[in-house]
Amino acid sequence: MIDLKNKILSMVSEDFAEIEHALKQNLNPYLDLISEVASHILFSGGKRLRPLLMILSARICGYKGNMDKTYSTIFEYLHAATLLHDDLVDGATLRRGKPVAHSIWGNSITVLTGDFLLGRSLSISAKTGLLKVIQIITKITEDMSQGEIHQLTRIGNLDLTEDEYMEIIRRKTAVLIQGACWTGALIADASEKEEKGLAEYGFDLGIAFQMADDLLDYTSDTSILGKEVGTDLKEGKLTLPVIYSLKKADYEDRIIMEKIITDKNFSFNDFEILIELLKKYGGLEYTKKLASKHIEKAKNSILFFEPSATKELLLNIADYALVRKA
């Protein structure tokens, strides 16, 4: 696992450095305060998955221009904008081991800096001069807010179905990762086949990525994750491991699970009991398998590309999404 991570990192170190540079260069606010708040969320050890995927997608389609790093910021700014608003919505306290923005600067500045990042993201999209790119990205902004609202309206709802969960993570996570890969193909003026393949790769990777994220909330360590384990549950967010296990549980165990889930101050011991039940009823295993299936689908979508270092990277990133620890 560590090997896969190191392998990927060694192959993208130059891209990473250029992404960091582009993220600093393109922020351009006229107030220092915005720079400060935006930087707090932007430069706090994010994985840069979305910009990296856009750059690699463009590269595998033969992109020869020099605007890919600039365009890649669209997806990190948009991601950061939603993190700022979502952390506030969730009442989160930590993000990547650091206090969240709204706990430092208050709700108002945080909301408005999110708006600014959204605006920057869309301004840079407009710079591509490609209507299809712009349409994809504006649609993403609609989807993401709706996905988040959908999730919010189901907080603490024990009857959330797997279908609803899929609908929520599609909008909340998958469409943005899909958009990054799709845009990469579009700026490279790719063939229809390449465009479709990368869009599908991004979509399935996005679904699997979110499922893996939801698993980490039950299987990781707080110190590695950079936020508390069990946070989703504390926020009343039911994710697939729980949804599946609740459905499968017998009456008695379901009562125990419901009691823990609805108790916002559940103890560490309660959490351990819940994890045992998630194991007993296969919720963790089921989620892992479903995520694997999406990863396989993602990889299959780009198999037709000629062998190259970039293709290998995209395949490795897909595999890594499943085994990552944070």
Add this chain to the structure above:
Amino acid sequence: MIDLKNKILSMVSEDFAEIEHALKQNLNPYLDLISEVASHILFSGGKRLRPLLMILSARICGYKGNMDKTYSTIFEYLHAATLLHDDLVDGATLRRGKPVAHSIWGNSITVLTGDFLLGRSLSISAKTGLLKVIQIITKITEDMSQGEIHQLTRIGNLDLTEDEYMEIIRRKTAVLIQGACWTGALIADASEKEEKGLAEYGFDLGIAFQMADDLLDYTSDTSILGKEVGTDLKEGKLTLPVIYSLKKADYEDRIIMEKIITDKNFSFNDFEILIELLKKYGGLEYTKKLASKHIEKAKNSILFFEPSATKELLLNIADYALVRKA
């Protein structure tokens, strides 16, 4: 004054009906809750100034298509999105005589519905297929959030200058009204001269409109205004009437004014005293004169158009911006 309002209303009643229809038709959320929250802000007696200006600007440039009503929603959705976020930032309680959204649905839903409206607005911009329109609108989203943050960082600051005030209202208000007029010209494939004329008209109208708004906070009645008079001051927002008067006041009067301004629980009597001082030092008069100057400039920018009912309307709307009571 009433005559001018009625004259304008009689000339645009059909447009108004079509704008209302388009605002309902184009919202398209997949969740009822979003529809409910968005409708609360969208259908609460807004003036529809921005969509109307876009439609009239297109018409005066000879627009013959049937998408103007749809495109006009861009500016009302964007406006509504910022109102949702700004009311939250300001801690406002009333908007157009109704409780603000965040007091009914809470901060989270309100922030996210604002995000959704922003997304809708940009998706519809993308539908125009005109890169320049998209660039103008994405730039507006950046400007508006920065203007609001700028204002927020100067809350309660007695040293706010007229220049800073102008910079804030330019970003907060003028660029959106300018964008509406400019977009009207662009969808009508107008000449450069027409495009420039309407963009300038919108900009100066926007500046004057905001100044008139800031005056109303000192000169209107709560019942007509739909929100409490003196709200800006209660929120610590210094606007031009106060900025100018503070600068002109003698030492003794400045002390009195500062005391009232910095007291968040100032009494009705305090407020009356302040208004007397705004009159004494000419802050109200100065603001009115400056707004008039911008209205004259706005009107001059479109004088070159051939005489028409649409031109008369645009001129009347400019005049009305100054004399309106709410």
